[in-house]
Amino acid sequence: MNPGNQTTVSEFLLLEVTEDPKLKPLFFSVFLIMYLVTILGNLLIILSVSSDSHLHTPMYFLLSNLSFTDICLSTTTVPKMLVNIQTQTQSIAYMGCLVQMCSVLVFASLENFLLAVMAFDRYVAICHPLRYTVIMNIRLCSVMVFISLLFSVADSLFHSLMVLRLSFCTDLEIPLFFCDVVQVIQLACSDKLINNFLIYFASSVFGGVPLLGIVFSYTQIISSIMRKTSSSEKYKAFATCGSHLSVVSLFYGTAFGVYISSAVTDSSRMTAVASVMYTVVTPMANSFIYSLRNRDMKEALRKLACRISSLL
Template sequence: MEPPNQTDISKFILLGLSEDMDLQPFLFGLFLYMYLLCVIGNLLIILAVRSDSNLHTPMYFFLSNLSLTDICFTSTTIPKMLVNIQTQSSSITYEDCLIQMYFFMVFAGLENMLLTVMAYDRYVVICHPLRYMIIMNPRLCCLLLLISWFICLIYSLLQILLVLRVSFCRETEIPHFFCELAQILKLACSDTFLNDILLYFVTCLLGVIPLTGILFSYSRIISSIMGISSTRGKYKAFSTCGSHLSVVSLFYGVGLVVYFTSRTAHPSRKGSVASVMYTVVTPMLNPFIYSLRNQDIKGALRKLVSRGVCYQ
């Protein structure tokens, strides 16, 4: 007998972070606080960049797009989690699960691509400072952003189209607080060979290759910085990419932990707890990292706040 196709599945069950009902109010408050902090922090970065003409440069153009991506990335998972906790419901419809997976992959991939583009931007400004504005012209910046969007939209669509051909035998439980592709494929009762091949291919394309590009950029940056004679000059050069390096280390460090956790044959809530760092904490910390280590952002934020006070 052939297994029923995916139309027989009306919903999935998201097991969340904990089944302890006494812990749910704490989790709701904690994640609501982190979500609001993430949205407000990244929104302030976007407003600061747009309002200050001194920040209309390639570096801050990509930073504002990274902040927008962080807001969207977090918004694909946390609101649904908060609704489920508040309503004491752990279900998500089949259609909503596919939509959540699609946008999660889009914005996760876009964040990865933007960090790679920003590494190239830092490479140009350190290694080719006199030609920086010529190389990183507005046309190239927009082109790099459009290419990043195009790649992420297409590969995410391919993933979802392949999921549509997967069969599920019954309503299934996902040991996570959102629909993650790797966990969904483990619940299938039909062949997922093509899905697995595409998943590993995309992991290489949007994981290994961008990381290699980032490492190459920073190897050239470090080589150039070491060639600077004065200590002050070395510090100034390194400070221009210190924030980005911190964000990259956090993003890839947490991402690797989550990836290897999700590869286990018997997934557990440990993987979902690790994903919290990847999906919530990292986007929340990004604006703090950039604002605390960047005098230009600090100045723009002060102007933005003082302007808001004056309007009141």
Template structure:
């Protein structure tokens, strides 16, 4: 009991990406730029979708939620890191660490689920075009977002509540730039077998079911498109899925790369650098992928940019 109370007072130390003081200004500038690009890019996507009635369809409703989720995930991680670098104070309170851990799990889980929902939307649009507006009704869209949010919160609370009984000894240094679940469990001095098994089991089910749903949707999409006699119809169908496939590849590719990095390397700092690829980079690049690969988004954004001089 005494050990846990001491932990609750002193909290943890986030070691960050490097301990070289000469590199800290570079890291600060890099992550500040990435954060600003992430927030501005995703908010621009939200503004474009909400201000153009032609984009008030399920596909862009889900994209709007994905952009808001990306802003929330980046805001959960990067500002605390920037404050730590600026103040040269690596500490984070016990409650603050658990809160950050829980929020990261919520928003990562929600991104995972939203990508599945967006794949289902594309499946209905291409495989059942005549029934699309009936199936993907506004009520169903809102219900799907609510359900995936509920699922993500339940997933995050499960892991967070399982961390609460753990006790932490003098070694409270987390080799990360944020409170990542696996790294927090690693610094516990009590038995973490149940936590480790739960992380692997739930992550496998959560990500495995989601990825299976995406693959199932696109197998049917490709099969349906290949049966389309018109070359123009094929090109249009694939173009509507291109952006989503790019985002899916980026999200799962970077997450898989981080997992491989943690397996093949015994350096916690290299694992922390690899974590940037799934926790920061996809959220920054998603707006560019959708704005560059989507004709409707490009048109709306171009019109919004052209109106800026007239407003000044």
């Protein structure tokens, strides 16, 4: 293969889940179960929110969008991983890699924006409760979700188009279970200075700004809670944002784990484990966090279960 000729690139090689043939059926079963639980759990949240009129509020509208994003994020990575385990091959076509890379960027970025919007929703609910229904409404939430999606798609397409201009070497092994834009760029033989600069710039803007928004929102929320005199009011306020704070901690903790592990260690296996936490475990855990910690969601799920059982 000519390193300077991009047209000869036909496929990339993803990291193998395990080199032990005896463990491959076990890993296949574990990832399949996790994927099915992710799909089922988040679908139940979406169905519960849509079927229960009491949950037709901005908070649960944003939650259903987050659940849909989790389904999409998991679907972009896990099925290909399962196919590779089953067929015992690690290859992914060049265009397939670009599509997967673009999809991961879209849905990871969208989740980042949605968590910021949900933090703003909690900020308004706790710090400005009397004006909540005036400030927050389904129309405003729809606009914010649409703008978040627009920014996410634009950022993803821009990075993908910039990758198309790169020429790749003969070493096309990606040290992850899926195509990540940072790892794909590192495999290039041509000048990648512009790509790296754009990665850092986009991460600072599209990742940093929502994170700062979340930090600001919770700074104001905690300050408002501390001013409350009643302990029951403080507990109720903390309980209101407890699920969201847990999801935020899990999402950013695993995201930082991927890039910190890749920066401080040469172990591709450790980075891959962190990436699995980010793209597989987090979407699955989000559904449990919101369904188990939220009283309204548990009641809606109970009603949905009764409705389904009556139909059967």
